[in-house]
């Protein structure tokens with residue numbers, strides 16, 4: 413199983429300076445997520461050392477909103493509004 417690091421990863425976007433959290437995807441990769449889209453429940457889980465999985469529709473990828481992200485924008489065509 414995947415390693416549990418026991419700490420959440422918070423950072424600032426190198427481009428725009430916004431606070432972001434890194435969440436895990438199903439592929440075990442880390443994705444930067446806007447802090448605004450992290451719920452209190454998510455943060456408590458992370459504080460308790462649990463991994464919070466990135467969920468489309470709940471978490472907003474910083475790649476999608478960063479004004480400097482054009483260069484590293486990934487394929488977001490699967491985005492569905494609910």
Ligand SMILES: [Zn+2]
Nearest residue numbers: 425427428478
């Ligand atoms: Zn940014």
